[in-house]
Structures are given as C-alpha cells and as structure tokens.
Amino acid sequence: MEDLSEQILSLECDPSRANAVYNSQNEAYREGHAAALIQAADAVDTAPDPALAAINFALTLGCETANFLDRWIDADFETIREVWPNAPEELYAGADPLFEPASAA
Structure with missing residues (x-):
C-alpha cells in the first residue's frame, strides 16, 4: 500500500496552463485537481489487493x-x-x- 500512497501523493495539479487555456488560475487549479483525482482513482483501481x-x-x-x-x-x-x-x-x-x-x- 505504501507504493500506492506514494503514487497518489506524487500526483500534481498543473496550473501552468492558466493563462493559455483557462479563464482564470482558479479554473486551472480546479481542472488540475480534478485530473489528479481521476489519476488517483485509476491508481487505486489497478492496485493489487x-x-x-x-x-x-x-x-x-x-x-x-x-x-x-x-x-x-x-x-x-x-x-x-x-x-x-x-x-x-x-x-x-x-x-x-x-x-x-x-x-x-
């Protein structure tokens, strides 16, 4: 389980596209956070039990x-x-x- 925790904690939200794609930095953070949550869920789903x-x-x-x-x-x-x-x-x-x-x- 430690590897899974490390994987999830290493996921990063990417606000770097805030000015290029999103209307605001808050929107970029929200999108990055949502993407990180999806990646975390995928990591949990594929983790060994x-x-x-x-x-x-x-x-x-x-x-x-x-x-x-x-x-x-x-x-x-x-x-x-x-x-x-x-x-x-x-x-x-x-x-x-x-x-x-x-x-x-």
Whole structure:
C-alpha cells in the first residue's frame, strides 16, 4: 500500500496552463485537481489487493484455512512461503514489505 500512497501523493495539479487555456488560475487549479483525482482513482483501481488474494487462496486450503489466515494476518510471510509454497504472489504484493515479484528477480 505504501507504493500506492506514494503514487497518489506524487500526483500534481498543473496550473501552468492558466493563462493559455483557462479563464482564470482558479479554473486551472480546479481542472488540475480534478485530473489528479481521476489519476488517483485509476491508481487505486489497478492496485493489487493482497487481502482478497489471501482469502481466495485460504478458501482452497480446507482445514488449513484458519491457520493460513492467522499467519497472513500476523505477517508471518516466511512461514507462509515454507508451508504453502504454491501461494500466489498476489497475496504478498502490498502486504509483505520484503516482497520481490518473480519477474523482478
């Protein structure tokens, strides 16, 4: 989630077009703010949802569901990797600060 927060906080309103396109600087700020809000919403929509991935995976585990979810809630990702090596990457992305996607390795 930290990456998503950083993405949203780095969005900038661009008032530089105030005199060229807009009638006033206030109008330019409003337009820039609206564009930044739209970009933020898009970033949220495409962000990974590790909790949903963890729940979906846990539901496939039968009697191990509660044990797995306890480990995930406690952020015991090392144990999860050892006990459930087939767990999908999506449940780590955004939840495990040490997570490195296989594609980045």
